[in-house]
Amino acid sequence: MNRQIEPLLGYNINVISHFLKNIYNEKLSEYGLTSAQAKVIYFLAEHGEQTQSALQNRLYIKASSMNGIIETLLKNACITKDSSSEDKRTxxxxxxxxxxxxxxxIWSIIKEIEEEITEGFSEEEERVIxxxxxKIQNNLTEDTKDARE
Incomplete structure (x- = not known):
């Protein structure tokens, strides 16, 4: 039985994810942000105001994690949080x-990191990757949906 982890796709994606998160957090820390907080800012800038639950679902994070991110962004005056006019609980x-x-x-940092990680790849190779x-993301989100049902 072959028990080598290095050739496994999931292991390699996890390693790359770890490296990227560290790089993002290092660059974003200069601005008092984490990668999770930066994602919230990006999604709000890209899609406009959102309910807290919609942001949580879009970012695939737990409610407790979302609460911490929101509280920090509020404290740092990056966002506002108000009750919905339709439902005061929202x-x-x-x-x-x-x-x-x-x-x-954040967008400048994203572009800088993208240049670094795609060095040596053609545009076609980037599109394929x-x-x-x-496809992997869809496989995992479908499995996650099935497990919750």
Missing amino acids: KVIRLTKKGEELDQT VSWLK
Whole structure:
């Protein structure tokens, strides 16, 4: 029985994910952000105001983790959190001016890191890799949905 982990796809994706998270967190820490907080800012900038639960689902994170991210972004004046006009229990999250400015910085960091990780790849190779990763993501989200039902 072959028990080598290095050739396994999941192991290698996990290692790359670990490296990327460390790189993002190092670069973002200069602005007082984590990669999780940066994702929230990016999604709000890209898609406009969101309910807290919609952000949580979009980012595939637990409610407790989302609460911590939101509280930190609120404390740092990057977002506002208000009750929905339709349902007071629902919280709507919006970017502040500071959050919008940080989004520009975040996007610059994303582009810089993308250049680093795609060095030596052709555009076609990048498209193929992204296509494969999206297939894996779909496989995993389908399995996750099936397990919850």
